[in-house]
Amino acid sequence: MSHAxxxxxxxGLNKVFGGLRATQDVNLHIVQGDRRLLIGPNGAGKTxxxxxxxGDIIPTSxxxxxxxxxxxxxxxDQRAHLGLSRTYQIITLFPKxxxxxxxxxxxxxxxxxxxxxxxxxARASHLHDEAQTxxxxxxLGAMSNKLVSQIAYGEKxxxxxxxxxxxxxxVLLLDEPLAGLSTQERLTVKNLIANxxxxxxxxxxxxxxxxxxxxxxxxxxxxxxxxxxxxxxxDVISDPRTREVYLGH
Amino acid sequence: xxxxxxxxxxxxxxxxxxxxxxxxxxxATQILIAAVFALSLNLLVGYGGxxxxxxxxFLGLSAYICAWTSTKLGVAPLVAIGLSLVITTIMSALFGLxxxxxxxxGFLMITLAISQVLWxxxxxxxxxxxxxxGISGLTRPSLFGLSLDSASSFYWLTLIISIxxxxxxxxxxxxxxxxxxxxxxxxxxxxxxxxxxxxxIRWITFIYSGFWAAVAGxxxxxxxxxxxxxxxxxxxxxxxxxAVIAGxxxxxxxxxVGAALLVFLKNYASSFVERWNMLLGFIFxxxxxxxxxxxxxxxxxxxxxxxxxxx
Ligand SMILES: Nc1ncnc2c1ncn2[C@@H]1O[C@H](COP(=O)(O)OP(=O)(O)OP(=O)(O)O)[C@@H](O)[C@H]1O
Ligand SMILES: [Mg+2]
Numbered sequence: 001m002s003h004a005x006x007x008x009x010x011x012g013l014n015k016v017f018g019g020l021r022a023t024q025d026v027n028l029h030i031v032q033g034d035r036r037l038l039i040g041p042n043g044a045g046k047t048x049x050x051x052x053x054x055g056d057i058i059p060t061s062x063x064x065x066x067x068x069x070x071x072x073x074x075x076x077d078q079r080a081h082l083g084l085s086r087t088y089q090i091i092t093l094f095p096k097x098x099x100x101x102x103x104x105x106x107x108x109x110x111x112x113x114x115x116x117x118x119x120x121x122a123r124a125s126h127l128h129d130e131a132q133t134x135x136x137x138x139x140l141g142a143m144s145n146k147l148v149s150q151i152a153y154g155e156k157x158x159x160x161x162x163x164x165x166x167x168x169x170x171v172l173l174l175d176e177p178l179a180g181l182s183t184q185e186r187l188t189v190k191n192l193i194a195n196x197x198x199x200x201x202x203x204x205x206x207x208x209x210x211x212x213x214x215x216x217x218x219x220x221x222x223x224x225x226x227x228x229x230x231x232x233x234x235d236v237i238s239d240p241r242t243r244e245v246y247l248g249h
Numbered sequence: 250x251x252x253x254x255x256x257x258x259x260x261x262x263x264x265x266x267x268x269x270x271x272x273x274x275x276x277a278t279q280i281l282i283a284a285v286f287a288l289s290l291n292l293l294v295g296y297g298g299x300x301x302x303x304x305x306x307f308l309g310l311s312a313y314i315c316a317w318t319s320t321k322l323g324v325a326p327l328v329a330i331g332l333s334l335v336i337t338t339i340m341s342a343l344f345g346l347x348x349x350x351x352x353x354x355g356f357l358m359i360t361l362a363i364s365q366v367l368w369x370x371x372x373x374x375x376x377x378x379x380x381x382x383g384i385s386g387l388t389r390p391s392l393f394g395l396s397l398d399s400a401s402s403f404y405w406l407t408l409i410i411s412i413x414x415x416x417x418x419x420x421x422x423x424x425x426x427x428x429x430x431x432x433x434x435x436x437x438x439x440x441x442x443x444x445x446x447x448x449x450i451r452w453i454t455f456i457y458s459g460f461w462a463a464v465a466g467x468x469x470x471x472x473x474x475x476x477x478x479x480x481x482x483x484x485x486x487x488x489x490x491x492a493v494i495a496g497x498x499x500x501x502x503x504x505x506v507g508a509a510l511l512v513f514l515k516n517y518a519s520s521f522v523e524r525w526n527m528l529l530g531f532i533f534x535x536x537x538x539x540x541x542x543x544x545x546x547x548x549x550x551x552x553x554x555x556x557x558x559x560x
Contacts, residue, residue, distance in 0.1 A: 054442055055441075056438065056441070056442075075441070075446070076441040076442055077440075077441050077442075077443075077444050077445055077446050077447070080441075080442055080443060080444035081444050085442070086442055088439070092436055092438060093436065093439070094432060094436050094439070095435070096435060097435075101428070104428075105428065105429070105432050105440075105443060106443050108425055108428065108429065109429075109440070109443035109444035109445050110443075110444045113425050114425055114426065114429050114445065115425075115426060116424055116425045116426055117420075117421055117424050117426045117427075117453075117457075118417075118420045118421065118424050119424055119425060120420070120423050120424060121423060121424060121425045121427065121428040122423065124425060163439075163443070167443065167444070
């Protein structure tokens with residue numbers, strides 16, 4: 001695989017909900033190792049774009065390629081096995097389980113052990129050890145035996161990321177990982193994201209312009225489902241159309 | 250501690266025939282059969298979050314195949330048993346393909362519809378099923394030369410099979426696969442994103458659950474030596490579902506407690522209350538009101554609270 005192959009490529013993507021065109025002829029080219037910030041106002045179609053990349057929703061037309069392979073027809077779980085992982089804007093965890101079990105499920109998903117019908121999960125100690133290590137790396141190591149329903153919102157946000165990181169993704173989609181966090185917590189999570197290994201290509205959604213700008217190498221601005229500006233961070237900041245979307249109305 | 254209690258419980262069950270008469274032995278046999286069936290339904294309802302209102306389809310299918318091949322085709326018991334298990338399991342794979350096109354209410358409706366079709370067939374396809382007369386004349390085979398005709402010998406056989414069934418279903422629920430299944434129940438979308446084939450997990454569970462319902466069907470038909478279309482009725486499915494929910498869906502003990510309660514009430518109440526179905530309904534409503542997640546979790550919580558109050 002040459003470096004020229006983009007990690008993620010989107011070609012002529014469209015999604016229509018009834019009369020609403022949530023994605024309009026979107027083309028994206030995200031190189032391996034990129035830190036791409038996807039910004040745009042509420043309802044711009046950012047999450048809808050993620051949902052199409054992961055296969056949660058089927059595009060009306062267009063193509064999605066992971067490392068050159070067309071994955072448009074694959075199920076979400078098949079895409080996960082190709083190295084795609086994501087977090088959710090609305091926290092999507094397993095509330096009845098411990099934090100440790102949540103991460104263990106993330107690890108199990110890509111392991112063939114998940115098909116073992118009779119070996120007790122409780123005895124899969126390597127999964128739990130690895131999950132513990134991952135939790136420690138996001139600063140949740142001390143509370144791994146707590147139930148998700150017992151932890152604070154900021155901790156859930158970090159667990160969202162831990163669950164995705166457990167999969168050692170090649171392409172990681174983060175949907176507003178900083179939403180609702182205090183200034184202090186924001187710093188923690190930003191550090192976490194900044195420390196994601198460079199082999200992982202990261203696409204990060206934020207709807208504020210400034211919140212996550214320092215994490216980004218390149219930026220895509222989405223508005224009414226369309227790509228308005230696309231380029232390096234500096235280019236997009238200085239582009240007059242960016243100011244228009246954010247200050248114009 | 251838990252294991253000791255379990256062993257004591259099993260030992261207690263094993264000596265029932267030594268300390269009581271046929272009436273209670275038979276009651277205990279019925280409870281065991283209902284418990285195996287409820288446990289199999291619980292894999293779908295409790296662990297998979299897939300509420301089936303047609304689970305008797307598999308119990309009935311297996312019972313009918315066994316009774317029909319034994320009495321009308323005259324095949325050997327072992328063959329009849331093998332055919333029942335294999336065909337019922339294959340049918341559950343096919344029905345699963347249809348039912349799992351949906352989840353939630355859709356799944357419930359499809360499973361209901363499938364079992365209603367079988368119920369109708371049992372009544373209408375009289376050349377095979379004897380219609381409303383049911384199939385009678387089935388005899389219990391002997392096992393290694395031991396007759397299973399007495400209430401106690403059949404009870405012991407049922408107990409051994411039930412223990413096996415319990416262990417294999419408990420292992421399934423607690424396995425890595427069982428964890429995945431519970432994940433698909435709680436957060437299907439995330440499970441997909443984590444790399445799980447949610448549909449396949451549900452389908453495998455549906456088949457496994459169908460297999461154990463078939464085992465319950467064999468015990469049922471050999472216990473009664475008779476099978477009637479009413480075994481396939483919605484009421485029978487609903488009762489099993491009630492037993493699972495009242496006992497505690499998604500727990501290992503719940504379906505057993507629920508099944509015991511159901512069989513006990515049915516046998517006991519029906520002897521002195523004419524409208525025993527109403528009584529049954531009333532009691533189940535009471536349970537669900539007092540312990541919304543079932544008797545087993547409810548009692549566990551009570552015990553924990555009492556312990557908490559002591560310390
Ligand atoms: N399943 C759906 N059915 C119909 N309309 C939808 C659906 N999902 C999203 N939409 C609509 O598509 C548009 C884009 O929504 P989307 O959630 O992608 O926006 P977003 O950019 O993520 O916004 P936010 O910053 O608020 O998260 C919105 O108008 C939304 O109402
Ligand atoms: Mg969004």
